[in-house]
Amino acid sequence: MAILLKEIRRNPLLWLLAFVPAVFLAEKLAPGAHTLLFVLSVLSIVPLATLLSHATESVAAKTGDAVGGLLNATLGNLTELVIALTALRAGQYMLVKASIAGAIVTNTLFMLGASFLLGGLKYHVQEFNRVSARVQSGLLFLASIALVIPSAVAEADFAAGGVFTQTLSVGLAVLLIVAYGLGMLFSLRTHRELFASAEHGEAQEASWPIGVALATLAGVTVIVALVSEVFVESVQKAAESLGMTPAFVGFVVVALVGGAAEMASAFSGARKNRLDLSVGIALGSASQIALFVAPVLVLVSYVLGPTPMDLQFWPGAVLMILVATITAALVTNSGSSAWFVGVLVLTVYLIFAMTLYLLPPQAR
Numbered sequence: 386m387a388i389l390l391k392e393i394r395r396n397p398l399l400w401l402l403a404f405v406p407a408v409f410l411a412e413k414l415a416p417g418a419h420t421l422l423f424v425l426s427v428l429s430i431v432p433l434a435t436l437l438s439h440a441t442e443s444v445a446a447k448t449g450d451a452v453g454g455l456l457n458a459t460l461g462n463l464t465e466l467v468i469a470l471t472a473l474r475a476g477q478y479m480l481v482k483a484s485i486a487g488a489i490v491t492n493t494l495f496m497l498g499a500s501f502l503l504g505g506l507k508y509h510v511q512e513f514n515r516v517s518a519r520v521q522s523g524l525l526f527l528a529s530i531a532l533v534i535p536s537a538v539a540e541a542d543f544a545a546g547g548v549f550t551q552t553l554s555v556g557l558a559v560l561l562i563v564a565y566g567l568g569m570l571f572s573l574r575t576h577r578e579l580f581a582s583a584e585h586g587e588a589q590e591a592s593w594p595i596g597v598a599l600a601t602l603a604g605v606t607v608i609v610a611l612v613s614e615v616f617v618e619s620v621q622k623a624a625e626s627l628g629m630t631p632a633f634v635g636f637v638v639v640a641l642v643g644g645a646a647e648m649a650s651a652f653s654g655a656r657k658n659r660l661d662l663s664v665g666i667a668l669g670s671a672s673q674i675a676l677f678v679a680p681v682l683v684l685v686s687y688v689l690g691p692t693p694m695d696l697q698f699w700p701g702a703v704l705m706i707l708v709a710t711i712t713a714a715l716v717t718n719s720g721s722s723a724w725f726v727g728v729l730v731l732t733v734y735l736i737f738a739m740t741l742y743l744l745p746p747q748a749r
Contacts, residue, residue, distance in 0.1 A: 388597050392439065401432040405608065412615050419622035426616035430645050433612070436605045438649035443598035462488075462670055465643040466678055467610045471617040472635075473682060476691040480621070483635025484643070485679045486702040490737060491640035492671035493525065493709040496651050498730030500663035501716075504655030505724025513660040515720030516579045517572070521668035522714040524568050528675030529707045531557045535697040547695075554695035558680030565676035609646065616642065633742050636702075644670065660722065668713060675706075705737050 393399040408425040415421065465488050472480040504511050534557070535550055572579075593601070617639075624634045641648075647666050654662035679696065686694035698706075712733055716726050 388593055392436075396435065398435050399432045401428055404428040405433070405612065408612060408615055419619040420626055422615055422619035423623035426612050426619065427642055429612045430609060430616070430642055433605050433609050434645035434649045436601060437609070437646040438653055440593065440598040440601040440605070441646075441650050443593040444595065444602070462647075462673055462678055465639070465674060466681075467613045468617045468639055468643055469678070469682055470685070470689065471614055473686055473690050473694065477621075478690075478694055479632060480635045480639075481682060481694065482698050482702065483632045484639040485674060485682070486698060486706055487636030487640035488644060488674045488678075489525070489528075489671045490636070490705050490709045490734065491644055492647070492667050492674070493713045494730050494734035494737075495641070496644065496648050496670070497664065497667040497713060497716075498727045498734060499648070500651045500655040500660065500667060500727070501722045501730060502724050502727030503652050504658065504660055504663070505722060505727055507656055508658055509723070511655070511658060511660045511722050513664050513717075513720060513722070514579075515717060517661070518664050518668060518717035518720070519714075520568065520572060521665075521672050522710065522717060524564070524672040524676055525668065525710040525713065527564055528561060528672065528679075529703075529710050531561055532675075532696055532698055532703050532706060535695060536700055536703050550695045550697050551693050554683050554693075554697070557696055558683040561676045561680045565673070568672070568676070613643070629742075633738075636741055637738050664717065668717075671709075671713075701741070708733070709737075 393402065404425055408422065408429045411418065411422055411425055465484060469481050469484055472478075472484070501511075535553055538550075538553070620634055620638065624630070624638070629638070647670050651663040651666040654660065654666070683694055683696060686692075712730060716722070716730055
């Protein structure tokens, strides 16, 4: 506890932790103040993300960047999973699908591009392990194919009914989960030597003891999950008052807020010349959402949802995911990066966000 208090006193950003009890108090006293709850929940997630970042870096210092990136992606995606499950129970499938597609695209383009930009502004050229990036890009491309098929079949064959789409989605969900598990076995067990960091980066600050870091990860993740419930309950009403659609909220707002923890670690790693950690978090998180979180939501919808959810996304979302995957494969192929590469990747993301804001897809 003394270590955490020392870190809070040293880092002014962590002073925002005062908003954590405030958001729960506001939920009790003014449950109908959706815009206020939305703002407080966002302000609460920011310092919690900072704590997650520091704790994850401490664990990564003991385990290596590959495992550290996977750990951060896994814990960071719990926020997206909680948000999606809450929307799933309410039957808001447009918000669920938009948050899934948005998380994949945001992690692949925004997080990766911003990491390249922030690291490139400090270092002339940065190196990273392109083998790891290729594997993650390959997994993302596999997931893109799985998302394209239900939408393509539905558009081409009008005889394909809802039962066919749901059955196909269940089969694809199982295949994706198996592929993700095998990918983890490949990268962490049978061929782990291929995923070593390309460089050691800057000398690291003294990290927390492993026990403190793991306890912080567990405790903060639970608090983030609780704050996320308040966020998802208020975000719809707040979005209406701010003139945003459910698709834009899920694709941009939920993805950015839900990925705050991962982004904090990815950006910090890039500034410390540990681009392997940044690339591992960005692409690892995107592939985990596409190959694990989305399939799990399809299977869980048979239990929690009012009706089963399928993997049939609107065509625009499928196209964005596919373009984001191809973009990531292209910019990571060389194993090196500079600041202008980050600008290019971020521009692709901004094109998507602006298009979705001005021309939102129709709800299914």
